Amino acid sequence: VTENPDRPAPRTVRVGLLGCGTVGGALTELVTGRCDDIAARTGVRLTVSRIAVRDARRPRQVQLADAVLTEDPASVVTADDVDVVVEVIGGIEPARTLITTALRSGKPVVSANKELLAHHGAELFELADAHGVDLLFEAAVAGGIPFVRPLRESLAGEDVTRVIGIINGTTNYILTKMTEEGWSYTEALAEAQALGYAEADPTADVGGFDAGAKAAIIAGIAFGVALSAEDVHHEGITEVSADDIATARRLGFQIKLLAVAERFDDNSVAVRVHPTMVPEEHPLASVRDSFNAVFVEGRAVGELMFYGRGAGGGPTASAVLGDVIDASVNLVQGSHASLGVFTPASLRPQSELPSAFYLAVEVADQPGVLATVAGVFGTNGVSIRSMEQVGADGDATARLVFITHAAREADVSATLIKLRSLDVVGSIDSVIRVLGDA
Amino acid sequence: VTENPDRPAPRTVRVGLLGCGTVGGALTELVTGRCDDIAARTGVRLTVSRIAVRDARRPRQVQLADAVLTEDPASVVTADDVDVVVEVIGGIEPARTLITTALRSGKPVVSANKELLAHHGAELFELADAHGVDLLFEAAVAGGIPFVRPLRESLAGEDVTRVIGIINGTTNYILTKMTEEGWSYTEALAEAQALGYAEADPTADVGGFDAGAKAAIIAGIAFGVALSAEDVHHEGITEVSADDIATARRLGFQIKLLAVAERFDDNSVAVRVHPTMVPEEHPLASVRDSFNAVFVEGRAVGELMFYGRGAGGGPTASAVLGDVIDASVNLVQGSHASLGVFTPASLRPQSELPSAFYLAVEVADQPGVLATVAGVFGTNGVSIRSMEQVGADGDATARLVFITHAAREADVSATLIKLRSLDVVGSIDSVIRVLGDA
Numbered sequence: 001v002t003e004n005p006d007r008p009a010p011r012t013v014r015v016g017l018l019g020c021g022t023v024g025g026a027l028t029e030l031v032t033g034r035c036d037d038i039a040a041r042t043g044v045r046l047t048v049s050r051i052a053v054r055d056a057r058r059p060r061q062v063q064l065a066d067a068v069l070t071e072d073p074a075s076v077v078t079a080d081d082v083d084v085v086v087e088v089i090g091g092i093e094p095a096r097t098l099i100t101t102a103l104r105s106g107k108p109v110v111s112a113n114k115e116l117l118a119h120h121g122a123e124l125f126e127l128a129d130a131h132g133v134d135l136l137f138e139a140a141v142a143g144g145i146p147f148v149r150p151l152r153e154s155l156a157g158e159d160v161t162r163v164i165g166i167i168n169g170t171t172n173y174i175l176t177k178m179t180e181e182g183w184s185y186t187e188a189l190a191e192a193q194a195l196g197y198a199e200a201d202p203t204a205d206v207g208g209f210d211a212g213a214k215a216a217i218i219a220g221i222a223f224g225v226a227l228s229a230e231d232v233h234h235e236g237i238t239e240v241s242a243d244d245i246a247t248a249r250r251l252g253f254q255i256k257l258l259a260v261a262e263r264f265d266d267n268s269v270a271v272r273v274h275p276t277m278v279p280e281e282h283p284l285a286s287v288r289d290s291f292n293a294v295f296v297e298g299r300a301v302g303e304l305m306f307y308g309r310g311a312g313g314g315p316t317a318s319a320v321l322g323d324v325i326d327a328s329v330n331l332v333q334g335s336h337a338s339l340g341v342f343t344p345a346s347l348r349p350q351s352e353l354p355s356a357f358y359l360a361v362e363v364a365d366q367p368g369v370l371a372t373v374a375g376v377f378g379t380n381g382v383s384i385r386s387m388e389q390v391g392a393d394g395d396a397t398a399r400l401v402f403i404t405h406a407a408r409e410a411d412v413s414a415t416l417i418k419l420r421s422l423d424v425v426g427s428i429d430s431v432i433r434v435l436g437d438a
Numbered sequence: 439v440t441e442n443p444d445r446p447a448p449r450t451v452r453v454g455l456l457g458c459g460t461v462g463g464a465l466t467e468l469v470t471g472r473c474d475d476i477a478a479r480t481g482v483r484l485t486v487s488r489i490a491v492r493d494a495r496r497p498r499q500v501q502l503a504d505a506v507l508t509e510d511p512a513s514v515v516t517a518d519d520v521d522v523v524v525e526v527i528g529g530i531e532p533a534r535t536l537i538t539t540a541l542r543s544g545k546p547v548v549s550a551n552k553e554l555l556a557h558h559g560a561e562l563f564e565l566a567d568a569h570g571v572d573l574l575f576e577a578a579v580a581g582g583i584p585f586v587r588p589l590r591e592s593l594a595g596e597d598v599t600r601v602i603g604i605i606n607g608t609t610n611y612i613l614t615k616m617t618e619e620g621w622s623y624t625e626a627l628a629e630a631q632a633l634g635y636a637e638a639d640p641t642a643d644v645g646g647f648d649a650g651a652k653a654a655i656i657a658g659i660a661f662g663v664a665l666s667a668e669d670v671h672h673e674g675i676t677e678v679s680a681d682d683i684a685t686a687r688r689l690g691f692q693i694k695l696l697a698v699a700e701r702f703d704d705n706s707v708a709v710r711v712h713p714t715m716v717p718e719e720h721p722l723a724s725v726r727d728s729f730n731a732v733f734v735e736g737r738a739v740g741e742l743m744f745y746g747r748g749a750g751g752g753p754t755a756s757a758v759l760g761d762v763i764d765a766s767v768n769l770v771q772g773s774h775a776s777l778g779v780f781t782p783a784s785l786r787p788q789s790e791l792p793s794a795f796y797l798a799v800e801v802a803d804q805p806g807v808l809a810t811v812a813g814v815f816g817t818n819g820v821s822i823r824s825m826e827q828v829g830a831d832g833d834a835t836a837r838l839v840f841i842t843h844a845a846r847e848a849d850v851s852a853t854l855i856k857l858r859s860l861d862v863v864g865s866i867d868s869v870i871r872v873l874g875d876a
């Protein structure tokens with residue numbers, strides 16, 4: 001790509017960067033390395049003019065060019081020589097205040113902050129619209145995967161009914177290692193920590209909080225509703241055993257931590273994060289290691305999947321850069337993207353959601369037990385798709401493994417309570433949802 | 439989504455449709471069914487005002503509302519009551535003339551016409567830019583998969599080095615059935631024809647022409663270069679045998695028809711379509727049946743994949759609708775998207791391209807043969823990654839199966855010529871490329 005002599009000289013857009021850690025550093029390097037090419041393609045020349053950091057004297061690997069380093073982030077969002085603000089510091093405050101100030105000053109903002117957007121997205125999008133500027137956040141949902149823009153723009157006319165994501169790389173790495181290497185949860189977590197995929201306190205990842213925040217953002221833009229991370233039901237992967245994974249594989253499934261955002265025919269929505277048995281022929285089953293993927297179901301388009309790196313400096317900076325270019329081109333053209341109006345979400349209660357389940361039940365190995373157990377499912381309105389008995393002949397107990405058709409979660413709960421009350425039932429070892437048709 | 443009372447009343451954008459077959463009919467239905475929701479989200483109300491068809495008296499399933507049906511497509515592209523032109527008739531002419539007229543009249547155009555864009559894309563993009571209007575073509579490359587917009591916008595700053603696509607659903611269906619059901623090529627083709635996936639004359643699909651045209655468009659936008667379908671080297675799937683597929687599976691590969699667009703360090707590019715052995719753990723290996731997928735490699739973002747339906751009325755109409763909304767919003771805002779300037783492509787000759795190969799060689803089963811055969815690879819600069827001997831002991835001939843490291847195609851050709859000249863070599867049964875690192 002070379003510049004067209006007929007094309008007007010590129011207009012310079014100056015980026016003010018809040019935070020210069022892994023992502024901010026990678027972004028600065030990308031802007032420096034790619035600005036000629038970007039100028040030739042888009043007519044916009046990017047430059048990083050100001051960078052707010054916690055400690056300006058700390059030595060840095062990246063070449064900061066002529067950008068002004070400051071420890072005062074508030075000075076960046078109002079600076080005259082900043083046209084677009086990029087926020088990669090994370091957390092609610094001071095990010096929320098800084099972004100609010102930037103938008104009020106008429107400056108477009110690009111943010112990678114899932115926590116902030118999951119809790120205060122609707123309010124910030126409205127503020128951006130009111131001031132006629134962009135608030136873009138591709139990197140906040142699935143790292144380097146272009147998903148927010150295709151969902152907002154390419155699928156703007158599509159009736160999206162369900163979005164299913166593997167949107168936490170740490171847990172996908174752990175589950176992949178448990179599946180492919182036969183590691184225990186503890187071993188896989190330790191390796192994830194050694195590789196830097198998991199924090200010393202892994203709760204945000206393994207407890208499903210991180211995926212829940214991202215799922216709230218996804219549901220908001222997919223369905224045009226205002227909801228927050230608190231509206232997401234989430235379960236983590238700490239209860240998934242090596243035995244569950246082995247049984248799942250034998251039955252033709254992979255266990256994945258899925259975020260599921262659904263809209264039902266009555267326009268109610270539900271967002272939940274939980275370990276799920278995914279049929280091996282489903283595209284999400286082959287998403288391995290720390291990769292992420294988002295699977296979309298729409299009435300006209302059918303099934304789509306977007307796959308890539310959900311974290312890491314390079315991929316995240318790539319997504320931020322795409323947004324910076326978009327905001328810059330819009331700024332030069334005097335236009336901006338809008339998310340439209342978010343209506344309050346009508347949330348369907350968890351107990352009313354349809355789910356298929358995998359259940360492993362220890363029972364006394366005696367005549368009539370299967371009929372008794374199966375009868376409990378039936379009287380509670382839960383239909384059985386498949387059943388098999390596991391365990392050597394002659395044992396005093398047998399293991400029954402059930403997969404149900406989709407049933408109301410409340411009906412499955414009632415089934416479990418009744419089963420536990422039976423003398424012939426020893427224990428219920430596994431209760432894992434199974435991915436099925438919407 | 440409901441309309442915001444503070445939001446200005448939606449501005450109506452009138453669509454003129456060229457062609458009302460499967461895609462045009464599905465689009466008309468989508469616009470009718472989704473226009474309220476689209477208006478609420480984007481502030482633009484779409485309506486189909488004119489439709490050009492071959493036979494206006496033919497009964498049609500779709501409700502055409504108040505649109506004017508005409509057999510004169512030229513009247514649609516210049517009509518005062520048409521704001522955006524959608525071309526879904528296909529082929530070079532009259533589509534090229536009609537689109538040219540529309541762009542010259544200042545009307546944005548959305549096209550699903552891969553043949554036209556693969557041959558005259560650069561010229562038409564330049565014309566659109568010169569008239570300050572959009573020419574969008576999401577549906578021309580991978581049907582319903584949002585890929586062109588993410589590549590153009592989300593990855594505008596990314597240094598994309600390679601794009602690998604399964605972009606022909608017919609051949610992917612045939613190869614999947616040969617792999618999973620053990621069908622012969624002839625059986626799988628017959629079934630594809632019965633299902634309507636393949637034409638009576640299947641040459642365009644099975645010969646790799648369709649994939650080649652799409653690959654030319656992909657390479658153009660990925661690398662910002664002007665090239666056409668004639669610049670694409672293509673081989674079809676007609677030579678792929680059930681035996682090749684069985685051997686590939688045994689070695690851990692799936693055979694797929696891949697389109698590969700690469701840019702090398704010297705900025706030369708190459709685009710080729712050929713059957714390829716894909717390692718089973720690669721995301722493209724699990725793209726089954728008539729699904730399509732495009733895999734992207736970029737220096738910052740790493741690996742991405744976009745997966746979905748590459749054909750069919752609903753998915754294609756969904757992609758067209760996304761473009762129509764984009765063009766309409768741009769029209770209302772007075773802006774337009776630009777592909778930037780396409781430079782002439784520096785094409786690297788096929789003989790200079792790096793490829794790993796799978797080769798099956800029938801040899802006399804006698805001492806020293808392996809050393810002789812392996813020596814031919816070495817003297818021609820082709821490095822062997824793995825070799826195994828197949829066939830029962832005591833046979834007069836043995837089958838040697840090689841997988842090479844990436845080598846110049848010219849060196850592999852020289853190796854094959856030399857091998858064929860050897861007395862101990864009976865025949866070379868299979869020569870299939872193997873997907874490797876760029």
